Amino acid sequence: MWLPCGCTSKYVASSFARRILASHLHVSGRSRCNVAAFMPEAAGFEGVSGRAALRELSVSNSESFWAAVARHRLSWSIPFHTVQDCDLSRGKIKWFEGGKLNVSVNCLDRHVHTCPERVALIWERDERGSEMKYTYRELLEMTCRVGNLLRRHGVKRGDCVTIYMPTCPLAVASMLACARIGAAHNVVFAGFSADALAERIRDAQSSTVITVNQGVRGGKVIELKKTVDTAVESCPTVKQVFVAMRTDNPVTMTARDIAMEEVREQKMLKEDVVCEPAVMNSEDVLFLLYTSGSTGKPKGLVHTQAGYLLYAALTHRYVFSYHDGDVFGCVADIGWITGHSYVVYGPLANGATTVLFESTPIYPDPGRYWDMVERLKINQFYGAPTAIRLLLKYGDQWVNKYDRSTLKTLGSVGEPINTEAWEWYHRVVGDGRCPVVDTWWQTETGGICIAPRPSDPDAEIVPGMAMRPFFGIKPVLIDTEVSGELLTSNNTSGALCMAQPWPGMARTIHNNHQRFIETYFQPYPGYFFTGDGAYRSEEGYYQITGRLDDVINVSGHRIGTAEIEDVVCPAVAESAVIGYTHSIKGQGVYAFVVLKKGIDVKEADLSRQLNGMVSEKIAKYASPDFIQFAQRLPKTRSGKIMRRVLRKVVESDLEGLGDLSTLDDPAAVQEIIQGHEKLL
Numbered sequence: 001m002w003l004p005c006g007c008t009s010k011y012v013a014s015s016f017a018r019r020i021l022a023s024h025l026h027v028s029g030r031s032r033c034n035v036a037a038f039m040p041e042a043a044g045f046e047g048v049s050g051r052a053a054l055r056e057l058s059v060s061n062s063e064s065f066w067a068a069v070a071r072h073r074l075s076w077s078i079p080f081h082t083v084q085d086c087d088l089s090r091g092k093i094k095w096f097e098g099g100k101l102n103v104s105v106n107c108l109d110r111h112v113h114t115c116p117e118r119v120a121l122i123w124e125r126d127e128r129g130s131e132m133k134y135t136y137r138e139l140l141e142m143t144c145r146v147g148n149l150l151r152r153h154g155v156k157r158g159d160c161v162t163i164y165m166p167t168c169p170l171a172v173a174s175m176l177a178c179a180r181i182g183a184a185h186n187v188v189f190a191g192f193s194a195d196a197l198a199e200r201i202r203d204a205q206s207s208t209v210i211t212v213n214q215g216v217r218g219g220k221v222i223e224l225k226k227t228v229d230t231a232v233e234s235c236p237t238v239k240q241v242f243v244a245m246r247t248d249n250p251v252t253m254t255a256r257d258i259a260m261e262e263v264r265e266q267k268m269l270k271e272d273v274v275c276e277p278a279v280m281n282s283e284d285v286l287f288l289l290y291t292s293g294s295t296g297k298p299k300g301l302v303h304t305q306a307g308y309l310l311y312a313a314l315t316h317r318y319v320f321s322y323h324d325g326d327v328f329g330c331v332a333d334i335g336w337i338t339g340h341s342y343v344v345y346g347p348l349a350n351g352a353t354t355v356l357f358e359s360t361p362i363y364p365d366p367g368r369y370w371d372m373v374e375r376l377k378i379n380q381f382y383g384a385p386t387a388i389r390l391l392l393k394y395g396d397q398w399v400n401k402y403d404r405s406t407l408k409t410l411g412s413v414g415e416p417i418n419t420e421a422w423e424w425y426h427r428v429v430g431d432g433r434c435p436v437v438d439t440w441w442q443t444e445t446g447g448i449c450i451a452p453r454p455s456d457p458d459a460e461i462v463p464g465m466a467m468r469p470f471f472g473i474k475p476v477l478i479d480t481e482v483s484g485e486l487l488t489s490n491n492t493s494g495a496l497c498m499a500q501p502w503p504g505m506a507r508t509i510h511n512n513h514q515r516f517i518e519t520y521f522q523p524y525p526g527y528f529f530t531g532d533g534a535y536r537s538e539e540g541y542y543q544i545t546g547r548l549d550d551v552i553n554v555s556g557h558r559i560g561t562a563e564i565e566d567v568v569c570p571a572v573a574e575s576a577v578i579g580y581t582h583s584i585k586g587q588g589v590y591a592f593v594v595l596k597k598g599i600d601v602k603e604a605d606l607s608r609q610l611n612g613m614v615s616e617k618i619a620k621y622a623s624p625d626f627i628q629f630a631q632r633l634p635k636t637r638s639g640k641i642m643r644r645v646l647r648k649v650v651e652s653d654l655e656g657l658g659d660l661s662t663l664d665d666p667a668a669v670q671e672i673i674q675g676h677e678k679l680l
Ligand code: WTA
Pocket: 291, 336, 337, 338, 412, 413, 414, 415, 416, 417, 438, 439, 440, 441, 442, 443, 444, 466, 530, 531, 532, 544, 546, 547, 553, 556, 557, 558
């Protein structure tokens, strides 16, 4: 029998909170409008003359805006006393201090009180047509059981639990269970290798790992538990590994492994279904998520409780025009920020039915997504351009076979969407009637920052453009080349920065606040630097032009070129990795390598070896598509590799090689050009 899990009335905002809310919201003058009907959170903004004015106010008077929204959208056990305490020049970001809440209560309990039998999760398992549904009541029970299991095994508030699982209900319950008991989670994408996993476990200082015996993806079995076994060998902090079953195949268990064997159909059967939620401070850590930077090791970005959840929920509601009762289908893996914000936290905070997609876009055939849309009656579909480009090549018939009439909004994320893919997505998948929202954001931003229709469901959309900032977001462009100054006019390009903090932004890099400051706040003092370049059109719309640093984006997955160079480094004298335009993946990996002197090895053998090393040390997707062997690399007289030149060679833009006067030896460029032509 299900028992309600604690904390009902104490999570309802007090009348005291509502009084403060009213005093925060008064906006003088101007005529009343139906802003409240569009955004109930803003009901107190009397006199705001429309949605555009509300957006403006969310920036000019962001404290009032976020205070109102936070009080309306989240359930607090104790109201916050300070809306924000931020200083971008020092990388100091704090929101809603004094406030106490529990994220899992916000995502589960409050919906269980109102609609316990609403479906929270639809698990679209790898095996087509075998989907399973979990109500909010069931997900709360599962979460409480995992929470109790973790607590019983000594996991405490403030600990960090690493989750290495495919996208499945128990993974979601594990994330929420951490949130329930006040532990942080560190989800590692299940495609990462043992080495990459170990590095993340060590940096996060996790003593607990949760995994499954085996994963299943695209019909293939993936030995996740074995990967964990290898990883934890070099992780002395790990004391226990919880192992759930995704397949029926037993795996070898060691003394440190704990079977979650009472799990059937991923519904844990043992443990109590009541788990008292920890009362968390707004700024306590909710999770770490590792992502690639331009230099050094991946960084563990830290997101905290209230601000992150609020931002994920609000963007989920307004960017996609999500309405109560909709089925939200984000096909991202939970190992990435998109999975965190738009598979788990945003939709669940809003009481949505969210889809967990375990498979691939082409398994068992290229109709998989659209068959799923028909079967699950998905209303919002959110995916990556790389998959759209791939499916486009298979032809319209795979789409037209299925009924897509439930679709209302199509979303795109992770990389620029080229016009051809955009048009196809709009015309074929959405039958020309569904808006396509190209959403720009990052692991660092917590949620979507720029999207076509954040405040106006009828606004004009320009293909391939992210377009308009979300509520409370103030993007600016800064001149990278010459002045380092703010570019105030339109029809201009520059470094994309944010001039104002917002609740969803990352708070720090785990164990390295200095790197956080240096990466994001020092390049342009007073601003948050995204690492991306952008163009602002005549009309003031934003279009992302790509990374300004050495991060590349392969099938929507971020990878630092330096990370790949570090891996191949021991086997070669020198290497330089760059991204190049790839018709499906967006960007591919192109590696230039210089062999060690006196080494006699066949290039094909070494290529294979280097590819293997990258797959093993990082992940398959980071493995180079091309490896070009060279005698030397073009360098400046001070010894810096001229990557700009390498990029131009790979793009076959020899006209655009630019100023070569600083080159140490111009003949090196000719060799590189010849080598490239030979490789193609
Ligand atoms: C890129 C993924 C163009 C960008 C949510 C950013 C995009 C990086 C878009 C973040 C988009 C993301 N158009 N580029 N709509 N969305 N990017 O942290 O370079 O995995 O900095 O977060 O992806 O990748 P991350």
